[in-house]
Amino acid sequence: xxxxxxxxxxxxxxxxxxxxxxxxxxxxxxxxxxxxxxxxxxxxxxxxxxxxxxxxxxxxxxxxxxxxxxxxxxxxxxxxxxxxxxxxxxxxxxxxxxxxxxxxxxxxxxxxxxxxxxxxxxxxxxxxxxxxxxxxxxxxxxxxxxxxxxxxxxxxxxxxxxxxxxxxxxxxxxxxxxxxxxxxxxxxxxxxxxxxxxxxxxxxxxxxxxxxxxxxxxxxxxxxxxxxxxxxxxxxxxxxxxxxxxxxxxxxxxxxxxxxxxxxxxxxxxxxxxxxxxxxxxxxxxxxxxxxxxxxxxxxxxxxxxxxxxxxxxxxxxxxxxxxxxxxxxxxxxxxxxxxxxxxxxxxxxxxxxxxxxxxxxxxxxxxxxxxxxxxxxxxxxxxxxxxxxxxxxxxxxxxxxxxxxxxxxxxxxxxxxxxxxxxxxxxxxxxxxxxxxxxxxxxxxxxxxxxxxxxxxxxxxxxxxxxxxxxxxxxxxxxxxxxxxxxxxxxxxxxxxxxxxxxxxxxxxxxxxxxxxxxxxxxxxxxxxxxxxxxxxxxxxxxxxxxxxxxxxxxxxxxxxxxxxxxxxxxxxxxxxxxxxxxxxxxxxxxxxxxxxxxxxxxxxxxxxxxxxxxxxxxxxxxxxxxxxxxxxxxxxxxxxxxxxxxxxxxxxxxxxxxxxxxxxxxxxxxxxxxxxxxxxxxxxxxxxxxxxxxxxxxxxxxxxxxxxxxxxxxxxxxxxxxxx
Numbered sequence: 100x101x102x103x104x105x106x107x108x109x110x111x112x113x114x115x116x117x118x119x120x121x122x123x124x125x126x127x128x129x130x131x132x133x134x135x136x137x138x139x140x141x142x143x144x145x146x147x148x149x150x151x152x153x154x155x156x157x158x159x160x161x162x163x164x165x166x167x168x169x170x171x172x173x174x175x176x177x178x179x180x181x182x183x184x185x186x187x188x189x190x191x192x193x194x195x196x197x198x199x200x201x202x203x204x205x206x207x208x209x210x211x212x213x214x215x216x217x218x219x220x221x222x223x224x225x226x227x228x229x230x231x232x233x234x235x236x237x238x239x240x241x242x243x244x245x246x247x248x249x250x251x252x253x254x255x256x257x258x259x260x261x262x263x264x265x266x267x268x269x270x271x272x273x274x275x276x277x278x279x280x281x282x283x284x285x286x287x288x289x290x291x292x293x294x295x296x297x298x299x300x301x302x303x304x305x306x307x308x309x310x311x312x313x314x315x316x317x318x319x320x321x322x323x324x325x326x327x328x329x330x331x332x333x334x335x336x337x338x339x340x341x342x343x344x345x346x347x348x349x350x351x352x353x354x355x356x357x358x359x360x361x362x363x364x365x366x367x368x369x370x371x372x373x374x375x376x377x378x379x380x381x382x383x384x385x386x387x388x389x390x391x392x393x394x395x396x397x398x399x400x401x402x403x404x405x406x407x408x409x410x411x412x413x414x415x416x417x418x419x420x421x422x423x424x425x426x427x428x429x430x431x432x433x434x435x436x437x438x439x440x441x442x443x444x445x446x447x448x449x450x451x452x453x454x455x456x457x458x459x460x461x462x463x464x465x466x467x468x469x470x471x472x473x474x475x476x477x478x479x480x481x482x483x484x485x486x487x488x489x490x491x492x493x494x495x496x497x498x499x500x501x502x503x504x505x506x507x508x509x510x511x512x513x514x515x516x517x518x519x520x521x522x523x524x525x526x527x528x529x530x531x532x533x534x535x536x537x538x539x540x541x542x543x544x545x546x547x548x549x550x551x552x553x554x555x556x557x558x559x560x561x562x563x564x565x566x567x568x569x570x571x572x573x574x575x576x577x578x579x580x581x582x583x584x585x586x587x588x589x590x591x592x593x594x595x596x597x598x599x600x601x602x603x604x605x606x607x608x609x610x611x612x613x614x615x616x617x618x619x620x621x622x623x624x625x626x627x628x629x630x631x632x633x634x635x636x637x638x639x640x641x642x643x644x645x646x647x648x649x650x651x652x653x654x655x656x657x658x659x660x661x662x663x664x665x666x667x668x669x670x671x672x673x674x675x676x677x678x679x680x681x682x683x684x685x686x687x688x689x690x691x692x693x694x695x696x697x698x699x700x701x702x703x704x705x706x707x708x709x710x711x712x713x714x715x716x717x718x719x720x721x722x723x724x725x726x727x728x729x730x731x732x733x734x735x736x737x738x739x740x741x742x743x744x745x746x747x748x749x750x751x752x753x754x755x756x757x758x759x760x761x762x763x764x765x766x767x768x769x770x771x772x773x774x775x776x777x778x779x780x781x782x783x784x785x786x787x788x789x790x791x792x793x794x795x796x797x798x799x800x801x802x803x804x805x806x807x808x809x810x811x812x813x814x815x816x817x818x819x820x821x822x823x824x825x
Contacts, residue, residue, distance in 0.1 A: 100268045100454070104141040111135055130327050133317065136243050137309040137331055140267035140302070143246045146228050146239035153235035156189050157199050164203035164238060170211045172240060173225045177319050179204065179216055180223035182241070185231040193231075200229055200238070224319035244316030251311030252297060252369035254361070260291065261398055261434075263308070265456060266298040272452050272463055273396055273432035279303035279347055283393030283430075288382035288421070290351030293362030293375070295396055299349060300371035305342030307335035311369070339370075346374040348388045354381060354568055381566035382414075383421045392428040401436035401459070411440055413534075413572040416553040417560060419444030422468060431466040438462045442546065445553050482554035485518040489562055499806045507596050507605075508807040509617055512814075513537060518555050523617060524563070525605060527594035532563050533607050535573040571607040595676070599624050601647045602676045604669065614642045614669060618814040619738070622776060622803045626736060627652035629774070633733035636660075636768065638716050643670030645736050650679045650709060658732070660712045660719055667711045674709055681709040717752055717761075724764035731770040737761060741781045754779045759790045762820060766794060771822055778803070778817040786818060795821045 101118045105125075108116050111134050113125035122144075127135065136145050149167055154160045173179070181200050183193040190196045204227070205215040226241040248264040261269075270276075275285070285299050301308060309315070310332075317323055353359050359377050366372040376388075387393065399414055422431050423446060435441060436459045441448065450465040493510050500508050511522040519537040524530065534556070539548040560570060593604045598620065605614045623645050626635070630652035637646045640659035649657055661667055667683060674681045712719065716739070723729040739761060743752040754761075758779070765775050788796065796818055803817045 100141055100265075103268050103271050104139070107139055107141055108135065111138065129317075129322065129324060130331070132242055133315075133328055133331055136247065136315050136317065137307050137335060139247060139264075140271070140298070140308050141264055142243075143248050143262075143264055144228070145242040145247070147242055148237055148239045151235055151237040154187070154189060157195065160190060160196060160236065161199045161203045163236070164200045165207055167203075167207070167238065169204050169207050171321065173216075173320055175208050175212055175214055175216045177216055177224040178219035178222070179225040179227060180218060180220050181227050181229060183229045183231065187231040187236060188233055190231055190236070196229060196231065200227065224316075226316055240316065240320065242315065242317040242320075244314060244319075247309065249312075250308050250369070251313070252365050253292070253294070254364050254368060261294045261456065263294060263298055265454065266294045267302065267308070268454070269396065269398075269432065269434050269463055270295065270299050270302055272450075273394055273430065273465060275299055275394055275396075276302055278392075278394045278430060279345070282347060282389070282391040284348040284350070284387070284389040284391070285393055286349070286385055286388060286395045286426075287351045287397050288385035288395065288418070289397045289399055290353050290362055290377065291355070291358045291398070293351050293365050293377065295398065296349050296351045296362070296375050297365055297369045297371060299394075299396075300346050300366075300374055301369065303342070304346040304371065304374075305338045306370075307339070310335050310339065346371065347391075347393070348376070349374060350376050350378065350385070350388050352378045352380050352382060352385045354379065354566075381568060383417055383560065383567050385421070385425070387426055387429060392430070394430045394432065395422060395426050396432040396434070398434045401461075409573045411437065412443060412552070412574070413556060413567065413570060415440045415443035416445070416556045417567050417570075419446050420553065420557040420560075422446065422466070426468050429468050431468055433464045433466075434461060435464065436461045442549055443553065445550065481515075481517050481551070482558065485515055485555060486558045486562070488514050489522070489558060493562065496807050503805070504599065505620065505805065505807075506598060507615070507617060508805070510807065512808075512810055514810065517551055520552070520555050522559060523613075525594065525596055525607065525613075527596060527605075529569060530563060530565055531569045531571060531594065531607060532559060532565055533571045533573075533613060534559060535611070538574060573611055598644075599627060599648070599651075601627075601644070601651050603644055603647065603673055604642075604676065612641075615644050616641075618780075618805075618808045619645070619778070619803070621805050622736075622778065622817060623648040625803070626734065626776070630654040630734060633773075634658075634730065634770075636732040636735040636765075638720065638735070638737045638765070639739045640666070640670060640711075641738075642666055643673055643711070645738075646670065646709065647673050647677055647679075649734065650674065651677065654734070656708045656710075658710045658712060658730075660714055660716050662713065662715050664713055667713050670711050679709050681711050684710060684712045715750075717750060717757070720761065720764040720768075724767035729768060731773075732768055733770050733773040735765050735769055735773070735775045736778075737765050737775065738778045741779060754781055755784055758784075759787050762791055762794070766820065766822065769822065773821070775820040776817060777820055778815050780815040782812060784816055786816075791820075793823065795823050 101123055104123045105116050105118050108123060108125045112131045113127045116123060116125045132145065135142065150163065152163055154163055181197040183197050201218060208215045226244055228239040228241050230237045248262040250263050287295050290296055351362060356379055359379055362377050363372065366375045399418065400411065433444065436456060441464055446466045448464040449467050452463040454461045454463060489511050496508055496510055507523065507525045509521060509523050513519045513521065519539060521535050523533040525533055536552055592608060593606050596603050596605055603615055607613050626645055627648035630649040632653060632655050635649040635654045635657040637643060637657065637659040640646060640661045643659045646657050646659045659670055671681045671683060739752060739754050741754050762777055769775050799819045800813055800816050804813055808814055
């Protein structure tokens, strides 16, 4: 920002302008000093240095401050405060350094006039600035009195606001003054609390950034010249009136209604609400305004306080596509604290500038968008192949789903090697698209992988015509242990779906899996059709979707076992959603019946008919199988993970290694004439038929795959196992 500030000072009439790290030094008369406080869009402080000397310790600092003739600068009835910045080897405690300067000022006043001024940390009349450095320290008067980025219009800042002077610097670097002078408009598709828009309006309308401030530090100094200040204010007021007609059309969009309320309020306080338009909506829906090419500028979330990695990949990918397709001929500027995500935009930056947002290093990327046909271009090459395959699959599977009564289904699953994503449709309160990218192998060029993902997300967004907020994107990598079930986000936003008469909750953001395994849909339907009057056991139950189907099918009772308290609570909610009470058994606690609301809200409930057991399934199953008093079950589902080494487990689970023991223990609990369904999704799994030859085993994998999962290889393998008769 230093070059921008230096250019401002030259324009204000300053002499001997010298850029320094973090600031600019210059010589000015008092009129230009006032003008700098009133008109600088870039400066955060305007300091008048009084002395700069090396100090060896706190006593030397006191002596330095005491030598300054403070009463010549301000009166004893003025309240003052000390602000400290930097560090020195001899003065490492900023609060103690401030106390030494305060004592020196107080003692100097007491010696001069017999009394001392009051200290006010909150609203001082005079702010003394102490800058510490290894080379020495500098004592200055803050002519602004407070940081100049506080313009006076921001009543509410939102979650992660830009400082106003940084926003102004970005607009200057993006050549906004020239674009506005030529009649171009401005669009911020992720506007938040509207800081970029307000600053852009003030630049275009020639509004002094300090015009709304009630007080400046120089007004409390003995040297204050009220006549000069009134003259500068009158000039600024007239320039504001003259410039009002020069503010072009500007648009800000955001999906956050609270942020937009703040933006509208800020624009109103800034006096530019008539020129700014705010719309609640998706960033991809933003379009150019006016007939003259303008500037699109935005500050996407960084992931520091907003968004997650997958969210950011999706946002940057679709933002780049939206800019290229919808803003031909425009200039674009993207300010990011995640420069490594810049290539995700798919745009080649014409210029790049380094900035800091607080302590965070950031970059401003500038683009000139080529003049192309503004209509949505058809994908070409391999992207066209992906679009055609997705469209073909969707047309076929939508008809099948309607005939079959299926609501949620997979429409694409890495059908083409170059586009390794899975796409699932969830018609909740609105259509939602769940996309996960399979991590590309290390042999694939990362740039090619980024380009293909960007193409895929753009095609998916277009094909299903959903807002980006209804696209839920994740990167699926090879997981260890129970990582596939671990929480990845903290949104805690659930949606309700319907499957063959069952109401179920899904979470499309927080976990790799959504709460329902779509490929097991036929198996759940099969369990529902066979469950009437039977005792059902669900091992590794996850969110107990199969248990809900069993209950819906008329199961006499059920027992669902899992080690995760979160998933057992999810299970309870799924059962409750369908009118079934569920008792919850935790380690070391007695069983209790749990539901929300009065029992009359659960018409199907029978006390303890449906149990949820929190336990290590391996251990629980061994104990139950070894006990002569354990209940028997007519229908069992055992669907273990491929591998698990949860810290809460007594041992690790490897489905290939442990499946014989699992099946044998399940069969010990299976009543004569009952059925065990054993399933897993390990690709190279081999059932040990010789070790299990005592049982009647049938591979029913093909019968448990619906139309949307018939791509080879199958997503799971499934066997029906029964006791041999006779």
